[in-house]
Amino acid sequence: MDADFLANWTTQMRKGLLELCVLTVLRHRRMYGYDLAKTLSVVDGLVTGEGTIYPILSRFKKDGMVETTLVESAEGPARKYYQLTDRGRQLLPKMRAAWAAVRDGIEAVTQAEHLR
């Protein structure tokens, strides 16, 4: 039961953070899905399966946060590159600020508990 709860909780937490990381990585450059999955999969505990990235990208695209461009590749078929839209660029700093506030809040609570 505890294991189920923990798995569920971790998934929920990871999901939001992964979304923030995807947008953050796309902040300065466009990337294609495979590269993005590989970049984020090296972060410990963030990505359980490399495929997790794709539904996030699909949802972001539907929400107008990212857009795609097909670029011919010399190594194979055309690659689909993802890049931030204006909406994505406007939302990213707000998401990062929200995350920073949560992180600092958790840090503060944890420190206070340590000092007690």
Place this chain on the structure above:
Amino acid sequence: MTAEHTLGLTAAAEARLDEYLAQVRRALLGVPDVNSAEIEADIREHVENELRGAARPVELLVLEVVLRRLGPPTQWLPPGRVPVAAQVGATFSTFGQYLKTRFRAARAAVWRGPEDWRLAYLSFGAFAFGVIAFPLFPLFLLVSYILSRAGIATATDRGVTLDGGRKWLLYPPVVLVSLVVATAVVGAPIGIIVATVVETSEVDDYERWVAAGKPMVLSSWGRPTNVRMPDRQVREKFPEVQTRLDRVLAAFPGSPAVQDVLAVGFVAGGVLSAWWGVLGCVCGSFPGLVRGLIFPFHGVFSRRRAGWVGTAALVLLALWGAAAYRLAEAGGLL
């Protein structure tokens, strides 16, 4: 862009990838906010990138490692959520329960996509409604056909291989319209042949009647009425009258009955040669148009084959023209 075309997998690996993608589609069916077709295309691209340096053909074990890194297909569902497709595949105690769940899956796809599933259900809906409201069937068949073509094109653009379920939704109007077009292509010359024979026969009857002095049917008192004498009687009463067709038919060998059959065969040969000659040349000159018309069965069409059919038919038409000229000459028409 199917797996077998781009990835160079063994048959077992190919089957495993198809199974994995089918699981992804089932897991995502009806899940809002994501486009399962796009995700499927992304997964294909991902697998392709992973296998770039692998020895060909790629073995099942190598693919399995890649799929394991990608994660299980159900990972994308919100926690605790049962995919609509899983409910569809479950065992139901009543048929009504089964129908209700199927309806939910269809409604989810129509309202939330993905687009290729939405088009598939809309196409099937239009087709089914056309069958129910039968007098309006041609109209709904056209609507359903356009939606199916759009659905198939969307799936093709996204590199999605249509599974059995979607084929059943998308193919009925496409198959039906293709059959109608094929029937028209094959049947049109038959119509032309019948029309030509009937028209020629009627012109010949009139010509014989005029040449016989426009005889009328006689009344019981032996006086002529204002009813034209039937051709059979004209032939019996005026056997000496010869029409242009009689002279042409005389150029054919055999008895009059055989000559009639040979003449109809001759007309059929000319019409078929002209039809297939023109059709072959048009199809050979505009292959894109033909492929677009018969998509997704365009694999059966070959521009070269169409060119050969057209050329052969035109050669036959030229020979037919020469024979027709000699017949006309023999019949004293020239």
